[in-house]
Amino acid sequence: MALGTxxxxxxxxxxxxxxxxxxxxxRRLALRGVSKVFTSRHGGRVEALKDINLAISPxxxxxxxxxxxxxKSTLLRIIAGLEGVSSGEALLDGQxxxxxxxxxxxxxxxxxxxxWLNVWDNVLFALPDPRGPAARELVDxxxxxxxLKPFASAYPNQLSGGMSQRVAIARxxxxxxxxxxxxxxxxxxxxLTRIQLQQEILRIWQAERxxxxxxxxxxxxxxxxxxxxxxLSNRPGTVKxxxxxxxxxxxxxxxxxxxxxxxxxxxxxxxEEENAPEYMV
Numbered sequence: 001m002a003l004g005t006x007x008x009x010x011x012x013x014x015x016x017x018x019x020x021x022x023x024x025x026x027r028r029l030a031l032r033g034v035s036k037v038f039t040s041r042h043g044g045r046v047e048a049l050k051d052i053n054l055a056i057s058p059x060x061x062x063x064x065x066x067x068x069x070x071x072k073s074t075l076l077r078i079i080a081g082l083e084g085v086s087s088g089e090a091l092l093d094g095q096x097x098x099x100x101x102x103x104x105x106x107x108x109x110x111x112x113x114x115x116w117l118n119v120w121d122n123v124l125f126a127l128p129d130p131r132g133p134a135a136r137e138l139v140d141x142x143x144x145x146x147x148l149k150p151f152a153s154a155y156p157n158q159l160s161g162g163m164s165q166r167v168a169i170a171r172x173x174x175x176x177x178x179x180x181x182x183x184x185x186x187x188x189x190x191x192l193t194r195i196q197l198q199q200e201i202l203r204i205w206q207a208e209r210x211x212x213x214x215x216x217x218x219x220x221x222x223x224x225x226x227x228x229x230x231x232l233s234n235r236p237g238t239v240k241x242x243x244x245x246x247x248x249x250x251x252x253x254x255x256x257x258x259x260x261x262x263x264x265x266x267x268x269x270x271x272e273e274e275n276a277p278e279y280m281v
Contacts, residue, residue, distance in 0.1 A: 027103065027178035027211050029056040029079060033088035035236070036074055048074045050236035052088070056213065058178075061205055063226030064215045065265060071237030072215035076181045079213065080106050092179075102128065105172035109184040111164040113156040119143065119167050120152040126171045142170040145204060162193040169201065173208065180205075182214040186221070198224055202249070219265045223258060224251055231268045240268055 034052040039045050048071040056062050066072050077083040078090050081100040090097040092104075113122045123139045124130050143149040146166040156164055165185060172180060182201070186194040198221055205212050216222050222229045229243045243264050247257055 028058050028093050029179065029211065029213070030054070030091040030094075031075075031078075031088070032091070034075075034078065034085050034090055035087045036071065036078065036083065037086045047236040049078075050238050052237070052239060054230060054239060054242075056211060058211055059209050061212045061225060061227050062214070062230060063222035063228070064213065064230045064232060065217065065219060065222045066215075066232030066237060067234055067269065068217070069235050070232045071235060072232060073183050075232075075237070076106065076183050076213065076215055079179070080104050080181055102175040103177050104179045104181060105175065105177035106181040106183065107165070107168050107172045107185045109187045111156070111161075111168040113164055113167055113171075115156050117155075118152065119148060119154050119156075119159070122156070122167055123171045123174050126174050128175075138174050138176075142174045145173070145207065146170045146200070160193070161189050162197055165189070165197060166200070169204065173204070173210075177210060179211045179213070180208075182212065182216075184216055185214075187217070194218075194221070201225065206249075219262055220253065222265065223262050224253060229261075229265055231265060 031052045031054040034049060035047070036049040037045060037047050052075065064072055064075065074083060078085060079092075079097065081097050081104065084098070114125060117125060120139055120143065123142060124135060127135050127138065129135065140149065140152075143152055146169055148163060148166050148170065151159070151163065156167075159167070168185070185201075186197050189197065201212075202225060214222070214225060223245055226245055228245060231240045231243065232238065233240045241264075243261060245261055247255075247261070251258055
């Protein structure tokens with residue numbers, strides 16, 4: 001049984017952490033002519049990404065949208081250092097990305113918590129030196145950041161889906177990465193929990209000021225969170241358009257300016273407006 005449905009069980013006015021912390025160094029990303037081709041053992045060839053050119057400034061929140069199979073997750077894996085490029089170059093602060101590193105955290109659609117560890121130990125597990133002098137402070141600090149310090153002793157099967165994703169976010173942040181990569185992190189959640197976690201990740205971004213890259217199918221989510229929305233084409237994924245979102249935060253989803261930007265993104269996927277839902281027109 002879940003301990004609770006969402007953060008409503010946690011004090012929303014919890015104090016900010018006052019511990020001594022290593023300051024996050026937000027990182028600059030650049031993808032220049034990046035293409036990625038996968039080949040099977042039988043000689044099959046799939047071109048996932050083609051000639052991606054993208055620059056992301058330190059501390060920026062960039063949303064990437066596109067249809068299924070367009071290479072969004074592959075793009076994140078290249079930034080994370082989990083995939084190499086077939087051509088072009090992926091740069092982090094001007095240096096080639098050729099391996100994974102603690103300076104980049106990643107949150108997946110599934111929380112991927114270890115079921116035999118409690119919440120506290122799941123976050124501790126991400127640290128390279130779990131017995132180090134700062135380990136306990138780092139874990140406590142990041143559980144407080146996501147509002148789950150009261151549930152430190154709970155196990156994954158006792159948590160709701162949204163709470164499990166909060167643990168995954170804390171685990172991704174505990175090494176103080178300069179970049180947080182979000183791969184459809186709220187896609188498996190119900191609509192209300194999803195909105196709550198969108199607001200939560202925005203709060204965390206504003207507190208941490210790391211560079212964030214989100215891939216999503218949800219256009220509303222992309223506009224609500226991003227400083228900019230990058231629209232990818234169908235496979236092979238290419239950058240069709242980069243749409244700025246010059247709206248003050250907190251953003252009003254029902255506002256005219258918000259709706260106008262949402263329509264710009266939406267029309268990349270529905271060529272004729274009569275195919276779009278009425279609220280998008």
